[in-house]
Structure formats: C-alpha cells, structure tokens
Amino acid sequence: MGVRTWIDSWPVFRQLTGTDPLGRGAAAKSGATGRLRPRVASADRVVKSVCPYCAVGCGQNVYVQDEKVTQIEGDPDSPISRGRLCPKGSASLQLTTGEARRHEVLYRRPHSTDWERLDLDTAMDMIADRVIAARREGWQWEVDETRTRRTLGFASLGGATLDNEENYLIKKLFTALGAIQIENQARI
Structure with a gap:
C-alpha cells in the first residue's frame, strides 16, 4: 500500500x-x-407482528426466509414502540426458533420423578376432564341466600407471553365457566 x-x-x-x-x-x-449488507436483506417477506411478552404491544417486523423466521426487529411504523424493543422483545426470535423450545407435551404423573410424552389429544382430554371436575366440585349456586352461580374450583393467571387477543379469549372462557378469580400478569 x-x-x-x-x-x-x-x-x-x-x-x-x-x-x-x-x-x-x-x-x-x-x-x-x-x-456490508443487512442480514434481513435476503428475507422473502416481512410480516408485521406484536411482541408477545407484555401488554404494551410493541410492533415487530418478522423476517421470513424459506418459510422460517430468520430475524425479529422492532417495527419503526409502530406508534407504540417506534421501532424499539426491550431486551426481552429483542430476544423473541428465541421464542420461535430456540433450541430449548419443546414441540411435544410432557406430563409428570403424581409422585413420579420422570416426564413422559403425551400426544396432544390425550393431554387436551385430561385438561378438559380436570376443568369439568374442578368446576363441579367448586360450584356455588348461592352464598348466604344470594344467587352467585360461580366456581371457586379454579382460577386463571394470564401470562405476558400471550398477546391481547389470546388474553381476551381466555378471560371470556373463564368467565363463561363461572370463574371469578381471573387475573393477568400485566395488571399485577
């Protein structure tokens, strides 16, 4: 030179x-x-999404290449976050593609020390049977001569990894089942 x-x-x-x-x-x-070229330049398409972690609703751009998520970044067009994400939202690619993510149902029987794999239909039937039994055992038609029509047999605590629509549907489901103890992590 x-x-x-x-x-x-x-x-x-x-x-x-x-x-x-x-x-x-x-x-x-x-x-x-x-x-240098941006790592998202080779994406086939960009899908708009919402961060799944809390109730703020930060916008995300999800970059997809060959039908696989390759990158998730903040959406600069979002009026809520204006392209910024918190550390948890920035790491949401791990939620979709992380090696630690499980793709099967694991169940540990009472007093057991080992996990066993179940197919989804069996697990859903077990959950439905338990919800029906808990509702039946905890049902209160009236308390102190006041009609209540409720159950204290189960409660719901929503998590921050669900989006607003999922939390709304869970609230509607538990209300329809008669539960009165319904809470969400975002409100606590």
Whole structure:
C-alpha cells in the first residue's frame, strides 16, 4: 500500500477534503463497511407482528426466509414502540426458533420423578376432564341466600407471553365457566 493510497483511505483526510466535514457519513465509512449488507436483506417477506411478552404491544417486523423466521426487529411504523424493543422483545426470535423450545407435551404423573410424552389429544382430554371436575366440585349456586352461580374450583393467571387477543379469549372462557378469580400478569 502506497503512501497516497493510505492517506486517501484515512477517514480524517476524507473528512477534511470531502463533502462530509463533520465525519458522519461517507468520510467515516470504510470500504469493508460499504460492502456490508443487512442480514434481513435476503428475507422473502416481512410480516408485521406484536411482541408477545407484555401488554404494551410493541410492533415487530418478522423476517421470513424459506418459510422460517430468520430475524425479529422492532417495527419503526409502530406508534407504540417506534421501532424499539426491550431486551426481552429483542430476544423473541428465541421464542420461535430456540433450541430449548419443546414441540411435544410432557406430563409428570403424581409422585413420579420422570416426564413422559403425551400426544396432544390425550393431554387436551385430561385438561378438559380436570376443568369439568374442578368446576363441579367448586360450584356455588348461592352464598348466604344470594344467587352467585360461580366456581371457586379454579382460577386463571394470564401470562405476558400471550398477546391481547389470546388474553381476551381466555378471560371470556373463564368467565363463561363461572370463574371469578381471573387475573393477568400485566395488571399485577
């Protein structure tokens, strides 16, 4: 590399002699930086979404390539978050593609020390049977001669990994089942 080539590649020289006297644009950009491409440039499509972690509802851009989620970033068009995400929202790619994510139902029988895999239909039937039994055992038609029509057999505590629509449907379900102890993590 000659002296002239070295001087021309020096950012301070480019800043003083070029059209970028403050050194915030082309003067500060190296050749290697100019060749870089965003990792989302190769995405087939961008899907708008909402962060699943809390009730704020920050907008997300989900980048999909070959029908797989490759990146999740804040949506700059969102009036709520304006492209910013908290650390948890920024890591939501792990929620969809993380190696620790389970794709089967695991069940541990009472007094057992081992987990066993169940198919989804069996697990759903077990849950439905338990909900019906708990509702039946805890049902109160009236308390102190006041008609209540409620159950104290179960309660609901919604989590922050559900979006607003899912939490709304869960609230409607538990209300229809007669539960009165319905709460959400976002409100606590």
